[in-house]
Ligand SMILES: Nc1ncnc2c1ncn2[C@@H]1O[C@H](COP(=O)(O)OP(=O)(O)O)[C@@H](O)[C@H]1O
């Protein structure tokens with residue numbers, strides 16, 4: 057039995073949904089189908105999830121929300137009409153979205169329910185269309201599927217007790233169509249995962265039903281060795297390990313959510329990234345282990361919007377507990393950090409800009425100065441992180457020198473370097489301004 061997840065681009069309009077249903081029809085083992093909300097139909101379009109977020113915000117602020125509501129309804133209306141599905145389905149979706157919007161739930165809970173209604177509507181539509189073309193299919197709500205999550209709006213985590221419940225889905229008849237992106241708390245409150253979280257649903261279902269394969273259908277033939285929006289026609293990756301993919305998606309390969317590998321990895325379920333628009337292409341396989349042959353670097357990922365908090369203190373190496381005290385100040389402000397490169401007398405903490413608001417910065421700086429008596433304290437914003445990834449790097453000499461040469465050729469100054477202890481990745485911090493030319497130069501050095 058396989059789990060097939062279809063992303064927003066695969067259900068963006070009726071033509072795409074027909075392709076999705078053909079893919080399901082072409083293989084009887086595709087029993088579990090997870091869908092996202094309709095995504096962008098072209099570059100300038102807006103994802104339904106983004107419209108729903110706008111709807112929730114507008115409603116909460118007491119402003120007129122009707123025009124954005126109409127835009128959302130129009131997206132479903134066009135799809136339902138073109139698929140020749142009954143008008144009652146559109147009424148059902150419209151009524152349920154309106155009811156969610158007008159519910160008495162606290163704003164935070166309501167926002168998640170409004171946001172998730174895009175996935176819910178997609179699943180109802182796909183299931184109805186499958187039945188129309190003669191495939192027995194049932195819409196399954198995540199509550200019915202047994203997806204119990206933590207009480208963290210917008211950032212829920214699956215709870216372990218879900219898996220035995222999900223396993224029972226194996227006994228159900230026909231194709232089961234499950235909306236991605238959300239689950240329910242033990243108190244029956246709907247909570248969404250973080251953005252892009254339908255990939256997580258697919259992986260949870262795959263782990264729960266112990267699927268033979270988790271197929272993740274998107275709009276590219278494979279995972280490329282570098283973001284195709286930066287380098288034209290980059291090299292395709294045929295096989296990746298879980299570890300490599302986790303590092304790459306964490307560091308910016310938005311094609312697959314970085315948290316989504318964990319459930320599949322725990323049950324050792326292979327993942328295949330495939331293209332809805334070209335399903336016969338083999339795609340990229342993500343597996344536990346692979347043979348090391350060819351290039352030791354598999355991919356180069358990058359992300360922007362980081363800042364660094366740099367502290368220097370003479371004899372820091374001798375001061376027991378310095379690192380803990382610094383990180384404690386960040387913990388007290390609920391700031392999570394990404395990397396901590398350090399020297400003898402200095403330490404940097406790399407944080408996402410969104411985590412480190414100006415208000416938090418003021419409080420953190422004040423406390424560091426008062427409590428840690430550092431000699432230097434510097435905050436730098438607008439940093440980009442580049443991650444060079446590959447399991448084969450640990451047994452290969454000269455990777456860092458090849459990379460630093462590539463930065464030099466791109467005339468970009470490296471602000472920091474951090475090699476993860478697993479030696480699967482090397483991280484370089486640079487100013488955002490030099491990002492694209494660095495990536496092109498690194499790509500040329502490792503894949504050119
Ligand atoms: N290294 C990469 N390989 C493939 N695609 C990538 C990579 N980095 C970024 N992307 C982008 O990810 C997109 C697919 O992810 P996403 O938009 O989330 O799809 P979906 O709509 O299927 O959820 C691709 O269209 C591509 O622009």
Ligand SMILES: N[C@@H](CC(=O)OP(=O)(O)O)C(=O)O
Nearest residue numbers: 063064092105251252253254
């Ligand atoms: N629709 C949600 C969840 C998701 O996974 O979407 P997509 O498959 O389009 O990345 C979002 O936009 O965050």
